[in-house]
Structure formats: structure tokens, C-alpha cells
């Protein structure tokens with residue numbers, strides 16, 4: 001099978017599949033004409049190898065208690081070595097249900113209640129929630145937006161917050177959702193140096209690792225010298241291969257004491273991963289889907305360029321953040337002068353659903369996030385509608 005433009009252009013009909021993106025939106029708004037460009041999954045079929053693996057499990061006709069084994073962890077290690085040049089030992093991998101579960105478990109293992117945890121907003125909303133719901137404090141070190149719309153970390157500000165003890169740990173989103181940055185080796189090296197200087201552990205969410213566009217590359221925190229002892233890395237096949245509904249992810253932790261603490265917390269709270277379908281699908285994702293992913297990345301890169309051209313021509317007052325990674329575009333609509341409520345109401349009236357910039361923190365005021373993980377015909381229809389209210 002060829003995973004070319006025609007394949008991704010065809011997409012897949014998802015209405016009636018109990019999916020949050022379409023069915024959840026229709027249930028919430030009652031608007032069947034609305035185009036969903038929000039929650040971060042894609043309107044493409046998952047790779048055929050995953051379908052086949054799931055069909056094999058279905059064929060078993062019995063789904064009793066299941067064991068996960070070395071093959072599950074090895075598939076992950078081989079994938080990260082092949083795609084991202086990272087060496088991961090099988091022993092360092094713990095399977096967990098969702099990445100957000102892993103974020104919370106990692107936080108609980110490396111900090112104490114009341115500790116400050118530094119994040120770089122605007123950033124994925126559950127970063128705030130994960131910290132607060134575990135009795136830790138959010139310490140914000142906002143990203144700085146340059147003239148060209150590209151975001152960078154404010155290392156001096158981060159250092160101040162670590163040096164004063166206000167922040168005891170750092171939670172990174174790498175690549176960054178929603179700012180689309182693929183952090184460079186230099187940037188990550190600087191963060192690791194700061195964290196080592198002030199004894200702060202790093203929790204690093206790398207769920208978007210596979211969505212980095214050339215010429216950028218993904219630099220896992222685990223490849224940065226000095227990071228392995230202090231970092232916990234979270235990853236999954238879920239976002240890349242559109243199997244988030246199966247709920248399987250991994251916690252990669254080379255520090256044995258921290259890994260043991262996480263495993264004990266999982267056992268104490270009954271957090272368990274590895275249902276039969278999720279295990280089979282994830283193994284297939286990591287072993288037999290590279291061609292599908294390469295085709296997807298070509299398609300997404302073309303879509304990203306198409307959106308940039310459209311916005312420049314038809315919505316000149318909207319500033320698009322350069323997209324180095326992820327299929328989530330970050331649009332600065334502040335020059336239009338609307339309040340956030342007006343902005344969202346106008347977009348709703350145009351029958352498009354996007355993510356509210358404020359989901360990512362106060363720094364997202366005036367912004368929206370647009371998910372381009374869908375056929376180009378759908379993106380173009382959504383853009384035409386947006387142009388009527390943001391043009």
C-alpha cells in the first residue's frame with residue numbers, strides 16, 4: 001500500500017465512532033455542520049499493520065488476563081533507537097496508561113507536596129492540572145515570543161526560579177505543544193545544566209517526538225549529557241499512530257530509585273497498563289509502521305505550508321507561529337482586537353471548533369490552536385470559514 005497524498009487525502013469518516021473530536025463536539029454543540037479542528041488526534045486511518053494486529057487479537061475469541069513482556073519494551077527501545085538515535089535499556093521502561101498519568105506519577109516521585117514545579121506557558125493545559133491536583137505549585141516561566149513569532153525559553157528567568165528554590169523541578173514539553181518548537185540540542189543542554197546546578201529533576205513529555213519537520217530533528221532529553229540520572233521521559237505510540245483511545249504509554253526512567261518509586265506508587269494506587277488490544281497495537285506501531293509515518297510527515301509538512309500560504313493571503317492580521325513540530329498550529333489573533341469571548345464566538349458562528357488559547361495559560365489570550373491532522377479538503381473548508389470572521 002502506498003501512503004501518499006491520495007491516501008491521506010481520503011481520510012476516514014469518524015462520526016459515529018464515539019470519538020471525542022467529532023461525536024463529542026456534536027453532543028456538546030448540537031451542530032452537525034461544525035468542522036472539528038481541536039482535540040489532538042487525526043482524521044486519518046491508523047496504519048494497516050495496527051488494524052491487522054488488532055484483528056488478530058479479536059480472532060482469539062478470548063481476552064482474559066494478559067501479560068506484557070520483554071517484547072513490548074524491546075519494541076519501544078528498537079523504535080527509539082531507529083527513529084531518534086536514543087539508546088534505551090528495556091529495564092528503564094515502565095508501561096503506563098496515558099502520558100498524562102505518567103506525568104503525574106513522575107511528578108509525585110520526584111517532588112514533595114507543596115514543591116514548585118516550573119513550566120513554560122503557553123503550554124498543554126494538563127501540565128497545570130497535573131501539578132495542582134497533586135498538591136504541588138505551578139511556577140510559570142513563560143516562553144518569549146520573538147519578532148518572527150518563534151518562541152524560546154527564558155533561561156535567565158528559569159535560573160532565577162530554580163536558584164531561589166521557588167521551583168524544585170522542571171516539566172518540559174518537548175516538542176512543545178502549542179508553540180510548535182522542536183527544542184535544539186543547545187537549548188536542552190542549557191536546561192539540563194541549570195537543573196543539575198540546582199538539583200532539580202526534569203519531567204519531559206515527548207509524546208510529539210515523531211512530528212518534527214526537517215530540517216529540525218527531535219533531541220530526546222535522554223541524549224543530553226548528564227540528563228539520564230535526573231530526567232523522567234514520557235512517550236507513546238498513541239499520538240503518532242492515532243491510537244490514543246487504546247490508552248497505552250510509557251515512562252522511561254534510567255534512575256533506578258526514581259523508577260522504583262514510580263512503580264510502587266502505581267502498585268499502591270492500582271494504576272496498570274497493558275490491555276490485550278493496546279499491547280498488540282503498540283507493538284505493531286513500533287515495528288511495522290515506519291512507511292506510514294514517513295508518508296504522514298510528508299503530508300503534514302505540505303498541509304502546514306498550505307495553511308501558511310492561506311493565512312498570509314486571506315487572514316493577514318493573524319500571525320502564524322512557525323511550525324517546527326506537531327500538527328497543532330498556534331495562531332495569534334490579537335491584532336484583530338477581539339476579546340477572547342468574542343474571538344471564540346465568531347469562530348463558533350463560522351461553524352469551526354478550535355482550541356481556546358487560554359487552555360494553555362494566560363499567555364494564550366488572543367490565540368487559538370488549530371489541528372491540521374486531517375485531509376487538506378477539511379483544512380481548506382475550515383480556513384475558508386475562518387477567513388469570513390478573521391480575515
Ligand SMILES: Cc1ncc(COP(=O)(O)O)c(C=O)c1O
Nearest residue numbers: 040098099100101124177205207
Ligand atoms: C503534550 C501532550 N502530552 C500529553 C497528551 C495526552 O496524552 P495522553 O492522552 O496519553 O494522556 C497530549 C495530547 O494532546 C499532549 O499534547
